[in-house]
Amino acid sequence: MSVEMAAVFIGSTIRLAAPLMLSASGELLSERTGVLNMSVEGMMLTGAFAGAVGAWATGSPMLGLLIGVVAVIPVALLQAVLSITLRANQIVTGIGINILVLGATTLAYREIFGGRSRAEIPGLDKWAPPGLGDIPIFGDQVFQQAWLLYLGLALIAVLAWVMRYTALGLALHSAGSAPRAVDKSGLSVNTLRYGAVLFTGMMSALAGCFLSIGDIHTFTEGMTNGTGYLAIAAVIFGNWKIGRTLLACLLFGAATALQFQLPAMGIEVPSALLIMLPYLLALLAVGGLVGRQTAPAALTIPFVR
Incomplete structure (x- = not known):
């Protein structure tokens, strides 16, 4: 592999891993507090759609980004009410929200843009840290x-700093591992969990906006395509x-980048195999075949005083 191709591959890996890193960091906080937020996919799709429509309607990608984040708040609140207040099954409610959002965004997209429209919309500018952008080839x-x-x-x-070095971080950790202790300390377990789910919504909205107005500058039906x-x-x-978790996101991003890199290198690999590679790695992770996983003790368990 030439230096130029290596630079393209690394850049593609980072770009494809970016929405994963944003949404996974929010999901990590949610699960640390005890809420398995299966609706990340729906939140991302909502952010992608609202951000794209906002940027298209106003002509401003910054306003589109703001609209995308605001639009996800009701979805996050719905997930929080169902899973925390009503103590509904977190997996079922999350998947239900994903299906609802997919149908709603598909319908709204076709009404606004037409069935096969690929209208380009204003997108976010690119930027490089001072000095790093001037590095030959890689910059x-x-x-x-x-x-x-x-x-x-x-x-x-x-x-990461808040979770590791602050009292708030300790409380958030404890909400998912020892919620009774948090309750006895005078803090509200459910308030902490609500905050974590809303944070997940914000980070997922940023991830969705990255897809639509940060990367390809358009919206397509179901464009998150399982990223959540x-x-x-x-x-x-x-x-x-x-x-x-960030390293895992980069690994998934690299696996996705191979779909474009290997054909460019003249290496013939069945496209279906390359498409399924990130999901195969995910299956290995969920199946516990990459080492022992220790989930928060109270994950998916509603808190009742």
């Missing part, structure tokens, strides 16, 4: 990314640790 291919990626990485860094489920698998793959 343009690897570091020249939509600026939303770098904002997301900054938010993930803040999340891969984000959940990345959390499991990473054993509910933020560093390992």
Whole structure:
């Protein structure tokens, strides 16, 4: 592999892993507090659609991004009410929300853009950190990314710091591992869980907006294409640790990038095999074949005082 092709592959890996990293970091927080948020896929799709429509209608990708984030709040609240307040089955409600959002966005897309429209919409500008963008070959291919990626990485860094070094982080950890202890300390377990689900919604909205207005500058029906489920698998793959979860996202991104890289290198591999590779890795993670996973003790268990 030439240096140029290596740079393209690394850049593609980062770009394809970006929405995974954003949504998986939110899902990680949600699961750490005890809520398995299966509706990440629906939240991402809502953010992608609302962001695209907002950017198209206003002509401003920044307003589109804001609209995308705001639009996901009702979806996140619905998930929180069902799984935390009403104590409904978290898996069933999450999948139900995903199906609802897929149908709603498909219908709205066809009404607004037409059945086969691929209208290009205003997108977010690309940006590279000072100095890194000037590196020969690698600067343009690897570091020249939509600026939303770098904002997301900054938010993930803040999340990692909060979870590791603050009292709030300790409380969030405990909400998913020892909720009784949190309740006895005077804190509200359900309030912490509500906050975590809303944070998941925000990060998933950013991930969806990255897909539609940060990367390809358009919207297509069901464009998340299972990315939300891969984000959940990345959390499991990473054993509910933020560093390992990000590495899992990069691994899934690399597996997806191979779909384009291997044919460019003249390596003949069945396209179906390359398409299924990220999901095969996810299956290995969920099946526990990549090492022992230790989930939060109270994950999926509603809290009752």
